[in-house]
Amino acid sequence: MEDIFVAVKKEKGEKKEEEKHIPETSERNKKEELEQEDKLLDKQILRSKDVEVGLFSSFHLYPANVSFKEQEEDEEIILLLRKHFITNVYWILVAFVITALPIIFFIFRDNFPIPPVPAKFNVIAFLFYFNIIGAYVYINFISWYFNISLVTQKRLIDIHFIDVIYHDMAVTRLNLIEDVSFTQSGFFRSFFNYGDIYVQTAGEKMHFDFLAVSEPDRVLNIIENLMGGDKNVR
Amino acid sequence: MYAEYLQFLINPLFIFKILILIMIFVFIIFMLIVLNQVRSILRTINQPKTPLVVMVAIILLLGAASLFLTSLVIL
Numbered sequence: 001m002e003d004i005f006v007a008v009k010k011e012k013g014e015k016k017e018e019e020k021h022i023p024e025t026s027e028r029n030k031k032e033e034l035e036q037e038d039k040l041l042d043k044q045i046l047r048s049k050d051v052e053v054g055l056f057s058s059f060h061l062y063p064a065n066v067s068f069k070e071q072e073e074d075e076e077i078i079l080l081l082r083k084h085f086i087t088n089v090y091w092i093l094v095a096f097v098i099t100a101l102p103i104i105f106f107i108f109r110d111n112f113p114i115p116p117v118p119a120k121f122n123v124i125a126f127l128f129y130f131n132i133i134g135a136y137v138y139i140n141f142i143s144w145y146f147n148i149s150l151v152t153q154k155r156l157i158d159i160h161f162i163d164v165i166y167h168d169m170a171v172t173r174l175n176l177i178e179d180v181s182f183t184q185s186g187f188f189r190s191f192f193n194y195g196d197i198y199v200q201t202a203g204e205k206m207h208f209d210f211l212a213v214s215e216p217d218r219v220l221n222i223i224e225n226l227m228g229g230d231k232n233v234r
Numbered sequence: 235m236y237a238e239y240l241q242f243l244i245n246p247l248f249i250f251k252i253l254i255l256i257m258i259f260v261f262i263i264f265m266l267i268v269l270n271q272v273r274s275i276l277r278t279i280n281q282p283k284t285p286l287v288v289m290v291a292i293i294l295l296l297g298a299a300s301l302f303l304t305s306l307v308i309l
Contacts, residue, residue, distance in 0.1 A: 052282040065282040117250065124254060124305045128261075131301060134294050135265065142268075142287060146275050159279055164271050169278055 058082040059214040079151035083212040084194035091140040149210045176203045180223050182216040251309040258302045265295040
């Protein structure tokens with residue numbers, strides 16, 4: 001009876017040892033995985049630090065060769081944000097359609113009443129039309145390109161460039177931020193992973209809205225880490 | 235006597251030419267404002283690819299100016 005009793009004890013002990021052993025190995029694996037992820041992210045950051053911001057880039061960590069007015073000497077730009085490029089689809093489609101219109105007009109010219117003007121007028125009107133299309137595309141592009149939000153380790157900077165004739169720059173310190181939240185609703189926003197970030201501050205400008213930015217959850221995480229004093233965000 | 239010399243003023247093609255020239259001139263002014271605004275925002279933020287953006291504005295402005303001169307000559 002004693003032997004059986006001892007044997008049962010041993011089994012329990014083995015099981016306990018096994019139970020102890022399994023969590024230890026799984027913890028080790030998790031640690032190793034996390035370390036590997038950290039290394040990969042560090043590599044990504046190092047790579048992105050060497051890379052300049054592209055012409056069509058909407059999310060850039062540690063952008064190289066970017067600076068802004070009133071930037072402090074020890075202030076580093078951590079994140080450069082623009083609206084997601086997919087938000088430009090509307091005007092790009094419009095530009096394609098209006099570029100194709102003269103071709104459609106030329107193909108079906110018999111169906112349209114053509115004013116009796118000399119050919120040289122048509123040539124000038126044609127060239128002027130394409131000049132206007134060029135200006136339309138350019139203005140829409142720079143409206144997107146210069147609408148930038150910057151995150152540094154000290155401040156949030158929001159630069160607005162609206163309808164060419166208006167631009168302003170708003171700045172808030174990270175210690176004045178009271179609340180950060182984001183919304184991502186709708187099929188397109190979920191599919192292309194972009195959304196709006198709302199920052200509530202105690203400064204003069206109460207709200208900072210980063211609209212239609214890429215990877216809003218990551219941006220939110222970065223801002224929260226910076227608020228918590230973490231300087232190596234990714 | 236002078237009415238004969240001023241006949242071209244009521245010519246519809248002449249009026250059309252003046253309208254086209256005015257439109258191109260307004261467009262040139264608009265492009266100048268755009269270029270000025272772009273140069274102004276460059277003082278606020280400096281990005282690596284901005285010289286290319288400014289160059290496109292200058293090309294558009296030069297295109298409009300050359301179109302104005304061309305229409306002044308050939309129309």
